[in-house]
Amino acid sequence: MVAIPARQEIITGDCLAVLPTLADNSIDVCVTSPPYNLGIKYATYDDTLPPDEYLPRLTDVFAEIKRVLKDDGSFFLNMGYTNLNPWVSTEVSLLAGDLFTLQNRITWVKSITVGETTTGHFKPINSGRFLNYTTEDIFHFTKRGDVKIDRLAIGVPYADKTNIARFKREADLRCRGNAWFIPYETSVQNRRKGHPARFPVALPEQCIKLHGLSAGMMVLDPFAGLGTTLAAAKRLGVNAIGIEIAPVYSEMAQCVPVTWQKSDRGLFLPTLGGRGRYIEIVDGRKRIVVKSLAQGV
Numbered sequence: 001m002v003a004i005p006a007r008q009e010i011i012t013g014d015c016l017a018v019l020p021t022l023a024d025n026s027i028d029v030c031v032t033s034p035p036y037n038l039g040i041k042y043a044t045y046d047d048t049l050p051p052d053e054y055l056p057r058l059t060d061v062f063a064e065i066k067r068v069l070k071d072d073g074s075f076f077l078n079m080g081y082t083n084l085n086p087w088v089s090t091e092v093s094l095l096a097g098d099l100f101t102l103q104n105r106i107t108w109v110k111s112i113t114v115g116e117t118t119t120g121h122f123k124p125i126n127s128g129r130f131l132n133y134t135t136e137d138i139f140h141f142t143k144r145g146d147v148k149i150d151r152l153a154i155g156v157p158y159a160d161k162t163n164i165a166r167f168k169r170e171a172d173l174r175c176r177g178n179a180w181f182i183p184y185e186t187s188v189q190n191r192r193k194g195h196p197a198r199f200p201v202a203l204p205e206q207c208i209k210l211h212g213l214s215a216g217m218m219v220l221d222p223f224a225g226l227g228t229t230l231a232a233a234k235r236l237g238v239n240a241i242g243i244e245i246a247p248v249y250s251e252m253a254q255c256v257p258v259t260w261q262k263s264d265r266g267l268f269l270p271t272l273g274g275r276g277r278y279i280e281i282v283d284g285r286k287r288i289v290v291k292s293l294a295q296g297v
């Protein structure tokens with residue numbers, strides 16, 4: 001049998017318009033970092049929305065993620081915060097918590113000082129009252145909190161090798177725990193790469209591996225930026241769909257661009273394997289009328 005190579009595709013558009021085109025229960029892992037509403041200067045998106053607009057929009061996105069996620073799927077939500085808005089990560093995670101079960105809570109450590117030695121980068125702040133913040137949250141949500149994960153896929157070798165026999169382990173690997181040190185690129189490197197708020201590729205890579213790899217699996221990032229989650233999927237040889245509102249970012253992503261195509265019944269997105277749906281344009285207006293591609297286009 002000839003193996004079908006995995007594809008990583010990016011769709012330029014508003015995820016609230018594009019997510020309805022994806023089929024129910026079609027995604028194994030969603031890894032995403034939404035805008036934090038902290039005034040980051042994105043190419044097109046306004047990151048200074050009033051909370052009564054910002055939070056309901058994310059609720060709608062999370063509801064769509066739940067619809068497209070398989071029952072044994074994982075949703076990794078990365079959120080940061082600043083000292084001026086220290087609750088935003090918690091507020092957003094609580095919205096997701098209304099729809100999902102929080103199965104694991106992970107701290108992404110960008111920089112750590114052990115003794116007198118600091119490893120990793122962070123954005124320093126000049127303040128007489130605040131500490132530099134060197135961590136972000138990664139919330140691992142699942143539908144029922146009972147999804148089997150592959151802890152040893154991101155495991156670390158035992159420091160004390162006698163533990164291998166003592167704990168009857170087959171390999172020299174133990175669970176890494178929920179504090180993940182993943183060094184962040186400096187802001188200078190970040191700017192050079194054209195996006196103000198990327199995460200390192202190791203972050204989505206670790207999330208996907210923790211969920212577990214399987215043949216034909218599908219990864220989603222509805223706030224794809226420069227496609228870092230898709231780059232991780234590519235490294236791991238798995239399929240992925242990204243959605244990004246700013247063409248300037250999606251065009252830079254190193255993956256296959258997907259564009260709306262016309263048919264006599266409207267516009268449709270020919271996403272992976274034709275499993276998508278299409279949206280009709282009626283009287284020149286885009287109506288979110290979702291129909292299965294199986295009905296024919």
Ligand SMILES: C[S@@+](CC[C@H](N)C(=O)[O-])C[C@H]1O[C@@H](n2cnc3c(N)ncnc32)[C@H](O)[C@@H]1O
Nearest residue numbers: 014015035045198199223224225226228244245
């Ligand atoms: C925190 S960044 C994600 C960066 C990404 N993780 C990476 O490593 O490149 C959030 C991204 O969401 C995009 N965005 C904002 N609103 C969107 C929407 N409604 N639909 C799709 N993308 C959106 C922004 O343009 C921005 O690139």
